[in-house]
Amino acid sequence: MRRQPSLRGRRVLITGAARGIGAALARRLHGRGARVLLTGLEPELLAEVAADCGDAPYRPADVASRADLAEAVADLAGPVGGLDVVVANAGIARQWAVAEGDPAVLETTLRVNVMGTVHTLQAAVPHLSHPRGYALLVSSLAAAVHAPLLGAYSASKAAVEALGNTLRQELAPTGARVGVAYFAELDTDMTHRGFGTEAASLLRTPTSFISGVTPLSVGIDALEHGIAWRARRVCAPRWVGPLLPFRAIAQRVLEVSLPATLPHAVALATTEDAPFTTPQPTDDPAPLP
Numbered sequence: 001m002r003r004q005p006s007l008r009g010r011r012v013l014i015t016g017a018a019r020g021i022g023a024a025l026a027r028r029l030h031g032r033g034a035r036v037l038l039t040g041l042e043p044e045l046l047a048e049v050a051a052d053c054g055d056a057p058y059r060p061a062d063v064a065s066r067a068d069l070a071e072a073v074a075d076l077a078g079p080v081g082g083l084d085v086v087v088a089n090a091g092i093a094r095q096w097a098v099a100e101g102d103p104a105v106l107e108t109t110l111r112v113n114v115m116g117t118v119h120t121l122q123a124a125v126p127h128l129s130h131p132r133g134y135a136l137l138v139s140s141l142a143a144a145v146h147a148p149l150l151g152a153y154s155a156s157k158a159a160v161e162a163l164g165n166t167l168r169q170e171l172a173p174t175g176a177r178v179g180v181a182y183f184a185e186l187d188t189d190m191t192h193r194g195f196g197t198e199a200a201s202l203l204r205t206p207t208s209f210i211s212g213v214t215p216l217s218v219g220i221d222a223l224e225h226g227i228a229w230r231a232r233r234v235c236a237p238r239w240v241g242p243l244l245p246f247r248a249i250a251q252r253v254l255e256v257s258l259p260a261t262l263p264h265a266v267a268l269a270t271t272e273d274a275p276f277t278t279p280q281p282t283d284d285p286a287p288l289p
Contacts, residue, residue, distance in 0.1 A: 005228045008033030011083050012227070013076060015063055015120050016090030018045035019278070021138065021186065024220050025087065026053050032224065037076040037083075039069070040090065041278060062281055063090045063116030073123035085227055086124035088117045088160075089138045092276045095197055096152040100270045106152040108280060113156035117163055125167075131175030134230040136223070137164040138181045141240055144247040145254055148262060149199060149269050168232070179226055181234040182244065185213045197274045202265035203258070 012029055016022040018040030026036045030053035038058035040046045050058040057079070061072035077083050091113045096105045117137060128135065142150055143157040161180050168178035219236040226234035235241035243250055 004225065006033070007224070007228055010034045010085055010227075011037065011077070011080050012085040012087065013037045013039070013073065013083050013124055014087045014089055015039050015061075015069075015116070016041075016278075017049055017058070018042040021183075021216070021219060021223075022087070022089045023049045024216055025089070025223050026056070028220050028224055029227070030054060030056065034085075035080060037080070039063075039072045039076065041281070063119055064111045064281075066115075066119045066122070069116075069119045070123045073120075073127070077124070077127045082130075083124055083127040084132050085134045085136065086120060086128060087136045087138065087223075087227070088120040088124075090116050090120070091138065091156070092278050092280065093150075093153045094276045095149040095199060095269050095272070095274050097149060097266050097269045098151040100266075101151070106155070108276065109152040109156050110159070112280070113153075114159045114163075117160050121163070121167060125171070125176075129171060129174040129176050133171075133174065133176030134179065134227065135164075135167065135171070135176065136179045136181060136227060136234065137161075137167075138183075139164065141182050141184045141243075143182065144244055145250045147254060148203060148258065148266065177230040177232070179231050179234055181223065181226065181236075182240050183214075183219050183236050184240055186219045186236065187213045187216045197269070197272050199265045199269040199272055199274075202261040202268070 007029060012034045014022050014026050014036060017026050017038035022040065026038055026049050030036050036053050036056045038046060038050055038056055039061045041062060043060045046058050046060055050056045057076050059072035059075050061068045063069050092109060094105050121135060137160050139160045140157040142154040143161040146154040164178055164180035171178055214237045222234050222236040
């Protein structure tokens with residue numbers, strides 16, 4: 001087995017670093033000697049993560065704001081002379097029924113998860129378009145297999161997957177590489193808040209994709225390995241990778257295994273006041289740019 005490349009000294013920008021995957025990844029990479037640069041929405045939590053990472057540079061920023069994120073990336077990347085890695089991790093989720101859900105939920109989800117990824121890449125790619133550069137876009141198993149009440153999230157993560165696959169080709173001449181991360185449910189605030197509703201509880205069955213969670217450390221192990229090798233694909237838990245080529249079959253299996261409580265769950269979802277998994281600056285989204 002080949003020895004994993006060292007992460008020491010790599011300049012790694014992580015969005016959504018205030019909590020969950022982003023915070024845990026920052027702490028792991030700092031422990032491996034990387035120079036982490038952090039941005040996120042929640043200043044107090046972000047400051048705590050930065051302190052745990054040897055007083056790493058950080059800037060609060062909203063990925064949904066192109067100007068805000070561009071300023072933050074410039075402030076972080078400039079003093080260290082550029083970037084080697086960007087992890088476009090910031091994202092939100094909220095249950096949403098396609099036929100009757102509030103369209104504002106979809107608009108906000110797309111603005112953060114899709115446009116936020118675009119803003120991140122456009123700000124960071126000029127700093128990492130070199131033979132050691134690597135952009136990792138955090139998508140989800142939900143990009144490939146689409147469950148009820150996750151229409152907004154699945155659509156956004158499918159778009160993130162498409163952005164990553166496209167960017168990989170566009171950056172190839174520079175020597176930089178692009179990876180896409182696919183996770184099933186990891187043990188994070190997002191999973192607990194996103195599936196902590198009565199409607200979601202009606203859909204949990206032994207064969208469903210929302211029947212359990214995987215320890216966060218499993219996802220962080222996969223991310224560390226993927227970043228070290230500049231991998232094309234990062235998956236956790238391990239069964240996610242082999243499933244992806246058979247996404248059409250997996251979709252059908254999911255559909256035929258849905259519980260009889262589905263109609264009740266969909267109806268209930270339209271009345272539940274479920275929050276976004278990360279509080280947003282405004283509950284009244286502006287039109288998509």
